Amino acid sequence: MKYAFLINNDKNSLYPLKKGMIEEAQSDLDVSFPQELIEFYNEVGCGFIKGSKGNINRFMDPISVRDFRKKEYDYEFFPDIDLYDDLEDELIFFEVDETVLMSIKVTGNDTGPVYYNEIKIADSLYEFLQCMSKDDNYYLSLINGA
Template structure:
């Protein structure tokens, strides 16, 4: 099981706790469980914002309900053109908002150690690796895209 003690020690970030029942409600909406690492993060840390050097970036780990809204294209995401195409793949799960309309996704094909993608480029082999890297530099992956 992943442990995220390292990110909780960084008091520059802003996280919001959530209850397991909030995860369960979102999972029921989605029709599947969140990947193990993301689920562990939610229960151990929560969701929220990673503080970085770019004051214009959002750097938001989305809450489970928002992820369900995006995946199901409901609420404010129903007609969001930024989600067309690349973010509609069934084996990808939008989980992190870099900037408005720019998201990172998880590959759902490997639920125990879930790779993270920036568009089509793998930027971390696991969610925990991604959190470690983004904790140090919120823009580490920007130059990785061709």
């Protein structure tokens, strides 16, 4: 299993997806999720990665990804959501805390780079999750150096 390092960590709270969630979200958005994101959803699901105090580290389920993109339900009044309007080829999929969100680029390739704001912080979802599982603030050194 590719993501065993997350699944086998008892401090993480991970949940399988309900059947059809990925397809429903993709259809509603008229966007194909990156293959690596689909594989993660199928192998792991969604949930929370244990990290620093104060960080939520929530891997959003596909319906939450859709709702964020469409500014619906929980995200209708999300603070500063308009800042993410120009992310046409990216999907917000990970919430470090209520003001720090990560996106994955929809490239048409199997993998998609991960971004914090406009700064690339990983070449793939797998790399991002490996780094986050070791130090959930690793990206701060990348954005401070940019």
